[in-house]
Amino acid sequence: EDKVVQSPLSLVVHEGDTVTLNCSYEVTNFRSLLWYKQEKKAPTFLFMLTSSGIEKKSGRLSSILDKKELSSILNITATQTGDSAIYLCAVDMNTGFQKLVFGTGTRLLVSP
């Protein structure tokens, strides 16, 4: 069975801390791994990763894929209260229709 597992399930940090969120996957076919941020409504896209070892970066957020370990990490440095959200990891199953398998998400709370 195809599955995506995220850890930790939830996390509370103080503003300014650095956090690392984990995503591991076991799927029959792999095209890419995607990260989304979900606040109170629609998930918004953060990164898509297709190649191992190449870091993608956007401001204080960065992510990298390890195809050998079947995993990815999402780093957030100098966290702010606005980073509080659920972070979702999804794998594109390469079916030709962008069928995604999602993890359960990591709920991050950044306290002032």
Place this chain on the structure above:
Amino acid sequence: DVKVTQSSRYLVKRTGEKVFLECVQDMDHENMFWYRQDPGLGLRLIYFSYDVKMKEKGDIPEGYSVSREKKERFSLILESASTNQTSMYLCASTQWAGANEQFFGPGTRLTVL
């Protein structure tokens, strides 16, 4: 900016009612998707459509059907709502299969009493 809209943010229905959830995207996207999101289970794919009148079952299609009569609109139908269909329903669209991301609507929180 791509916009995906859903007909209702909150909906309360009774067991046995027929329920329609509507999703509209304004960027001429080929593919559209319906997910439900439940605590501890994440997002699970119900149905998707890759063209007008074309549909494919996702991972949990039981109890649901869909309709795509126009490219911009994808409807999710609960033929006879049950309490275990109480959930957050999210619609998404993407331009083509190799696109970078799916764009999500704001979600409809459905409660079935």
